[in-house]
Amino acid sequence: MLASVRQNLQGNQACALGAIAAGCRFYAGYPITPSSEIAEKMAVELPKVGGTFIQMEDEIASMAAIIGASMGGVKAMTATSGPGFSLKQENLGYGAMAEVPCVVIDVMRGGPSTGMPTRPAQGDIMQSRWGTHGDHPIIVLAPSSVKEAYDQTIRAFNLSERLRTPVVVLLDEVIGHLVETIEIPHIDTIERAERKWATEARETYLPYGETDDGIPAMARPGDGYRSHTTGLTHGPSGFPTQKPAEVNDMMQRLLGKIDRHRDIVDDVETVGCDDAEVLVVTVGITARAARRAVRQARDAGIKAGLFRPVTLWPFPENQFRAVEARVHSVLVPEMNAGQLCLEVERLSARRTKIARINRIDGEAIEPAHILSTIEELGRHG
Amino acid sequence: MDSALGKNPTGGNAGSAGTGIEDFDIRAYLRLDLMPHFMCPGCGHGIALRALLWAVHELAIPKDRLAIVSGIGCSGRVGAYIDANTFHTTHGRPLAFATGLALARPDLEIVVITGDGDCLAIGGNHLIHACRRNLHMTCIMLNNEIYGMTGGQVSPTTAENRMTTTTPAGNTEPAFNACALAAAAGASLVGRGITLQTPALKNLMKEGLAHRGFSFLEVISDCTEIFGRKNDLGSSPEMILRQKSQMRPEYFGNVVDEPFRPNAMKTGILSRNERPEYGDAYRAAMVSTRATASHGHG
Amino acid sequence: MPIAPPWSQPVRRRPTVMAEGAKIPMTAAIEIRLSGSGGQGLQLSASVLAEALLREGKRVAQSQSYEPTSRGGISRSDLVISEDEVDYPLVTRINYLVILDDVAARASNALIKPGATVLCDESRVTQAPSGDFHVRMLPFAEKARAVGLERVANMVALGTLAGLSGICPRATLEAVVRDETPAKFLDLNLEALAAGFKLAEAPVSE
Numbered sequence: 001m002l003a004s005v006r007q008n009l010q011g012n013q014a015c016a017l018g019a020i021a022a023g024c025r026f027y028a029g030y031p032i033t034p035s036s037e038i039a040e041k042m043a044v045e046l047p048k049v050g051g052t053f054i055q056m057e058d059e060i061a062s063m064a065a066i067i068g069a070s071m072g073g074v075k076a077m078t079a080t081s082g083p084g085f086s087l088k089q090e091n092l093g094y095g096a097m098a099e100v101p102c103v104v105i106d107v108m109r110g111g112p113s114t115g116m117p118t119r120p121a122q123g124d125i126m127q128s129r130w131g132t133h134g135d136h137p138i139i140v141l142a143p144s145s146v147k148e149a150y151d152q153t154i155r156a157f158n159l160s161e162r163l164r165t166p167v168v169v170l171l172d173e174v175i176g177h178l179v180e181t182i183e184i185p186h187i188d189t190i191e192r193a194e195r196k197w198a199t200e201a202r203e204t205y206l207p208y209g210e211t212d213d214g215i216p217a218m219a220r221p222g223d224g225y226r227s228h229t230t231g232l233t234h235g236p237s238g239f240p241t242q243k244p245a246e247v248n249d250m251m252q253r254l255l256g257k258i259d260r261h262r263d264i265v266d267d268v269e270t271v272g273c274d275d276a277e278v279l280v281v282t283v284g285i286t287a288r289a290a291r292r293a294v295r296q297a298r299d300a301g302i303k304a305g306l307f308r309p310v311t312l313w314p315f316p317e318n319q320f321r322a323v324e325a326r327v328h329s330v331l332v333p334e335m336n337a338g339q340l341c342l343e344v345e346r347l348s349a350r351r352t353k354i355a356r357i358n359r360i361d362g363e364a365i366e367p368a369h370i371l372s373t374i375e376e377l378g379r380h381g
Numbered sequence: 382m383d384s385a386l387g388k389n390p391t392g393g394n395a396g397s398a399g400t401g402i403e404d405f406d407i408r409a410y411l412r413l414d415l416m417p418h419f420m421c422p423g424c425g426h427g428i429a430l431r432a433l434l435w436a437v438h439e440l441a442i443p444k445d446r447l448a449i450v451s452g453i454g455c456s457g458r459v460g461a462y463i464d465a466n467t468f469h470t471t472h473g474r475p476l477a478f479a480t481g482l483a484l485a486r487p488d489l490e491i492v493v494i495t496g497d498g499d500c501l502a503i504g505g506n507h508l509i510h511a512c513r514r515n516l517h518m519t520c521i522m523l524n525n526e527i528y529g530m531t532g533g534q535v536s537p538t539t540a541e542n543r544m545t546t547t548t549p550a551g552n553t554e555p556a557f558n559a560c561a562l563a564a565a566a567g568a569s570l571v572g573r574g575i576t577l578q579t580p581a582l583k584n585l586m587k588e589g590l591a592h593r594g595f596s597f598l599e600v601i602s603d604c605t606e607i608f609g610r611k612n613d614l615g616s617s618p619e620m621i622l623r624q625k626s627q628m629r630p631e632y633f634g635n636v637v638d639e640p641f642r643p644n645a646m647k648t649g650i651l652s653r654n655e656r657p658e659y660g661d662a663y664r665a666a667m668v669s670t671r672a673t674a675s676h677g678h679g
Numbered sequence: 680m681p682i683a684p685p686w687s688q689p690v691r692r693r694p695t696v697m698a699e700g701a702k703i704p705m706t707a708a709i710e711i712r713l714s715g716s717g718g719q720g721l722q723l724s725a726s727v728l729a730e731a732l733l734r735e736g737k738r739v740a741q742s743q744s745y746e747p748t749s750r751g752g753i754s755r756s757d758l759v760i761s762e763d764e765v766d767y768p769l770v771t772r773i774n775y776l777v778i779l780d781d782v783a784a785r786a787s788n789a790l791i792k793p794g795a796t797v798l799c800d801e802s803r804v805t806q807a808p809s810g811d812f813h814v815r816m817l818p819f820a821e822k823a824r825a826v827g828l829e830r831v832a833n834m835v836a837l838g839t840l841a842g843l844s845g846i847c848p849r850a851t852l853e854a855v856v857r858d859e860t861p862a863k864f865l866d867l868n869l870e871a872l873a874a875g876f877k878l879a880e881a882p883v884s885e
Contacts, residue, residue, distance in 0.1 A: 008729050008739060026485050047667035052484045054663075057510035061477035064470065064507075068450070068481025071468060072489070076481065094471050118745060145768075178768055179726075179741035181733055221466040221482075221489055224445050228412075228461055230469035239415065239461065285769070292767040367767055 002186035009182055011149040011175045012079075015105050016041035018153030019077050021190045024103070025051035026076040028065035030058055030084060033117040034173045035107040038079035059084035063091035066102045070095075071229060073195075073220045075157055079105035081173075082124055083114060085131065092166055093132030094231045099164040099208070099216070099254070101195060103156045106168055107176035108284075110362045119362030120173035122284055122335040126342070128168045129313045135251070137258045139265060140168045140313035142283040146180035152310065155267075158193035163261055164215055170312060172335065174285035174364055198225055207238035208250065214257040258314055267310040268319045272298055276305025278377045279327040281320070281344050283312055286333050286365050293370035302378040315343050324348050329377040333357035333365045353377070410434040410444065412464050419458055423609075423617025425576035425602030426459050426523055432579050432600075433492065433521065434463065436586035448489045450479040452504060454530050455604075456496030456523040473503030476511040476520060483516050487660050490590065491518040498528050501537040501557050511595055512566035516659040519589040519596045522559060525604035533607040544611045559599045564652045569594035571652045575601045577624040581648070588650060594658045601646070709846060710770040712787055713836070714755040715779030715803075717745060720833035723860070725756035728837060730859060731851040732760055740768030753782045760846065775844055777836045778804050779819065798839060800832065822874040831864070831871035838875020849876055 009017070016038050019027070027042040043053040052069075056062040059080055066076035080088060085106045095102050110116030111123045124131075128140045139159055141152040149171060156167040198205050198217040207227045208216050219225035232240040233247050241247060258265055269287075271294050273279070278297070280290040287308045297304035307323055309316050324330065330352055332341035341356050348354060355377055359365045411434070420427050437447060444465045451460035453472035460467045466489070470478040475493045483491050500508050500522045511520065527545060528534040535545040535552050538559065542551040564571045570592040574582040582600065589596035601624055603609065605617040614620050711728070713721045722743055729739045740759040745752070757770045772792040778784055778799045784806045791797065793811040801816035808814065817839060823832040834856075841847045849872075856868050 006733065008726075008733050008741070026481065028481060047670060052663065054480070054484060056477065056480070057506050060474060061480070061507055061510070064474040064477035065481030065484075067470075068468075068478035068483075069485035070481075071478075072482045072485035074485035076485070091471055091474065174742065174769070177743060179729060179739070180765065180768060181729075181738040181740075219466075221448055221486060222445055226444060226465050226467075228467045228469065230461070231471060232469065288767050289769075295766075364769055366769075366771060368771070 002189050004183040004185045004189075006181060006183050008179050009146055009150070009184070010037060010177060010179045011143075011146045011171060012037035012107065012177065013041045014146045014150040014182070015079065015153045015169060015171070016045060017184065018150040019103065019157065020045050020049060020051070021150075021187050022075065022154040022157035023192050023194075024075045024077045024157060025049065026066060026069035026074045027051070027053045027078065028056050028062040028069070028076070029078050030056055030062050030080070032059070032081045032084045034109055034176050035079045035081050035084075035105060037176075038105055038107075042077075059087035060091060063088035063095075063104070067091060067095050067098075067100050070100050070102050071098075071221070073197075075101070075161065077103040077105065077157075079107065081107050081109045081117070082111045082121075082127075085124060085127060089127075089131040090133075092138075093134060093136055095166040096132065096136040096138060097134075097231050097233075097254070098229050099218075100166070100229075101157075101160040101164055102166050103153065103160055104166060104168050105153070106170050108170065108172045110360075116362045118173070120285065120335060120364060121360070121362065122172050122286065123337075123339070123360075124170060125283075125312065125334070125336065125339040128170050135255055137165050137255055138168065138313060139163070139165060139258060139311065140170050141267070142170045142310060142312040143175060144284050144287040144308065144310075145175065145182075146178055147182040148310070149175060150182065150184065154190060154192075158191070159265060161195045162193045162215070162264070163257060164195070164218065165258065170284075172284040172286075178285075198223065202226075206236040208234055209236040210249075210253060214253055214260045262314070265311055265314065266316045266319065268316050269306070269308040269310055270319075270323065271295070271306040272303070273305040273307060273323045275303050275326075276323065277303040277327050278329045278331065278374050279305045279307055279323060280331045280333065280370065280374065281307045281309070281340065282333050283308060283340065284335075286335060289365055289367040290333060290370050292367040293374055296367070296371050297374045297378070300375075302374060304374050304378070315347070317347055320344075320347055324352060327352065329353040329355060331355045331357065331370070331373055331377060333359075333370050333373075335359050335365060405435050405438045407431055407434055410437065410464055411462050415462055418462055420455070421529075421604075421606035423603070423605035423620070424455070425525065425600070425604075425621070426455060428576040428579055429521065429523055429582065429600045429602050430459050430462065432574070432576075432582035433494075433586050435579075435583040436590055439583070440587055440590055442490050442590065446488065446490050448479075448482060448486075448491045449494060450475045450482065450491060451494040452496070452499035454496040454499050454528065455525070456494055456499060458530075459523070460494050473499050473505075474507060475499070476504060476507040479518050480511065480514070480516055483518050484660055484663075487517070492590070493518060493520040495520065495522050497522060497524045497526065497538040497557075497559070498536045501559055501562070505537075508563065508597075509566040512563050512568035512597060514659045515567065515569050515594045515656060517594055519586070519592075519598065521586070521589070521598050521600060523600050523602040524559065525602050525608060526556075527604050527608040529604050529607050533611055543608075545608075546611075560597070560651050563597035564654070567654065568597040568652075569654045569656055570596040570650065571598075572596070572650045573599045573601070573646065573648045575624040575648055576603065577621050578648075585649065594656070708759050708761040708765060709775070709844075710773045710792070711758040711760070711775045711777075711840070711846075712755055712770055712773050712790070713757075713777045713779075713833070713840075714753070714783035714787060715777075715800075715833075716782045717752045717754040719754065719779050720830060721754050721756045721779070724833040724837040725758055727852065727855050727859060728841070728847060729758060731847045731855045732758075734851050734855070735847060737761065738763065738765055740765040742769055751782075753786055755783060755786070775840060775846075777840055778807070779832060779836060781805055784808065796843060798836060798843070800836070817878055819875070819878075822878065823871055826870045826874055827867055831867050834868050834871035835875040835878065838872040839878045840875075842876040842879025
């Protein structure tokens with residue numbers, strides 16, 4: 001019997017259970033509101049499956065520890081919120097550079113600085129993409145329900161292992177603390193991707209060499225490869241190099257590897273985009289409000305549509321452009337002073353009217369607010 | 382380069398355990414294709430590296446099972462020359478990376494190579510918590526009293542009045558006693574060695590590697606090229622001989638042959654604090670939790 | 680069952696939905712808010728109700744708002760109940776509002792749906808909201824004290840809410856209380872719940 005179980009589950013806890021279902025066996029974290037339930041759940045659940053939980057001395061150490069565990073061959077995760085996410089950025093960049101799979105959950109709260117620990121925000125949209133220094137690949141997934149928190153955490157592990165990259169799951173506080181009735185699938189039905197491990201002869205193995213899919217196989221410590229891992233710019237051998245040609249080759253592969261797998265990376269939800277004239281683009285809890293507003297607008301005869309990038313970064317440009325070409329207005333509601341709209345503006349044609357709803361007072365944007373703006377855009381389009 | 386690695390004489394294993402210098406060939410433990418190394422003439426880090434590999438050889442630790450985790454700075458670059466699983470991580474964080482690696486892979490023998498700036502300044506928080514936790518690993522802090530790689534800035538172990546590029550009038554901050562700090566934080570084995578006495582340093586590292594738990598070893602490793610020049614400390618041999626007058630052994634055993642002239646710095650094993658290793662304790666607690674849980678629901 | 684497929688097997692591509700109208704049917708949801716001050720057990724009573732509704736085959740979305748302090752300060756727990764998947768999970772038009780403390784008395788005024796039912800503790804709420812909805816002042820705290828502990832006023836209120844609204848059968852709520860609340864408080868909680876249902880049966884005297 002591989003029946004699913006229906007239960008009431010919190011978004012944060014769904015991330016924890018999703019991680020374990022995906023094969024996560026190591027968690028390192030540091031307490032921070034509003035993500036602490038993830039750590040608490042992992043502390044209880046990991047030992048049941050032979051995994052290890054550790055509360056580290058700080059956010060930086062947590063990020064370092066999961067990369068350390070992953071370099072040892074174990075699927076690993078941490079979770080945090082804005083202030084902690086800021087602290088993790090340097091080591092997140094190390095994970096991107098050394099191509100070490102790992103998953104980071106960021107439950108967004110009001111910022112900047114300590115901000116409003118218990119209130120929701122969506123202020124880390126740009127930090128999740130550009131938080132660490134230097135050009136780097138990263139994947140960011142943005143769930144908008146508890147079920148999606150579960151599913152996208154599993155997907156985060158699968159993408160991370162397949163593409164050897166850190167993956168961020170970006171929740172807002174509302175989704176993190178929301179409890180919803182969801183169906184948890186039987187664990188044996190969960191699809192899990194495993195890392196590509198080096199199996200060839202040590203003499204010919206290149207830890208960071210070019211491959212057909214752009215993803216080099218990783219050497220598991222103890223398997224006899226005795227390879228070197230560094231955050232320094234390295235050549236195919238894994239050892240540091242500053243030779244321009246080698247640096248360029250390595251960076252091109254690193255920065256291009258996600259794009260080579262957009263078929264499994266991209267994920268978009270659309271509502272009414274076939275005939276939409278007013279398009280709403282948003283993520284997280286704001287997308288739940290937008291979905292209701294779009295449906296109500298359509299019921300009232302306004303051709304509205306929702307474009308929700310479930311994979312937020314890399315932004316699904318092609319899918320967006322295809323929809324954007326047919327609309328006259330794009331509305332970007334978000335719980336920040338305007339971040340996602342920057343990407344939307346970048347990708348939109350000049351003729352398109354871009355409207356924003358920005359809420360920075362720690363409250364969610366209501367469906368009625370989005371609906372009235374859609375109506376206005378519909379009238380003046 | 383790969384072919385050179387492939388021809389490595391001892392392959393995956395360190396070979397038979399030796400007891401003397403006769404059968405220790407450091408080349409069997411080095412990535413020879415990376416030579417020449419980056420260290421300055423007279424730098425103590427190479428001697429410390431030799432002592433470490435000698436200890437690994439005598440303990441017959443297979444290279445495949447050896448994991449070297451290092452941070453940033455001159456000390457951070459030493460690990461790359463070792464023919465083992467080597468991880469060159471971020472500044473100050475090698476102990477935190479090693480914590481994850483050690484918990485995920487208890488089968489590995491983990492050595493953290495760090496420096497005075499890496500370990501005591503930017504990584505100070507990780508050091509005290511690693512000491513407190515007592516996870517099985519050996520932390521070797523190469524103390525050269527200076528930030529060498531960045532050009533000679535003051536470090537947490539720079540002695541007072543010393544000249545550095547950021548203390549133009551001489552250092553006005555007191556230095557850390559790293560071993561006292563580690564012991565106070567709970568490190569279950571603390572020791573100090575000097576590069577003057579390579580066999581003694583090797584024996585100290587053997588003690589650290591063999592100890593079940595967190596070992597903290599400070600190695601006095603001179604920076605002649607930057608610190609020495611800035612402070613008119615003479616040539617490399619002159620600097621290294623000065624170690625003799627500044628150290629005295631705390632613990633004789635097989636660590637040192639004869640006592641040095643008494644001075645402030647002690648060498649040898651400075652403290653032992655036998656207690657459960659963190660990974661063992663965690664796994665045992667979780668097994669009993671599981672047993673209790675299943676009993677409770679049974 | 681293939682637990683761990685080799686890396687080379689592609690991760691199943693999630694279909695990109697490019698066109699559909701309203702995939703999720705929108706049915707009328709019931710919105711409930713339990714409000715008061717921190718420490719009154721509002722999250723617990725909301726969780727009990729949510730679990731009972733789950734057992735009744737409903738779908739719920741439960742959210743909360745709290746201030747950084749664990750005690751005192753305004754606290755609320757919201758439930759959106761639907762037969763199908765909950766569309767928007769936060770309350771926008773409250774059908775049933777419980778107020779256990781003055782700090783929360785006026786906080787929800789803008790969200791109360793016309794015709795809604797508002798249940799206030801008669802001793803702790805002195806500034807009950809007024810408007811196009813039914814307000815009932817009820818002795819939740821007093822009944823809780825009669826049972827033995829004022830802290831179970833949340834359970835009394837839950838019983839009354841369930842009794843008046845008919846959203847959840849009493850037996851299911853009692854079963855959840857038995858399964859989910861600490862054994863030490865089990866009898867107390869069950870008695871409080873029963874007292875609440877009894878309050879619901881009393882004639883309305885507004």
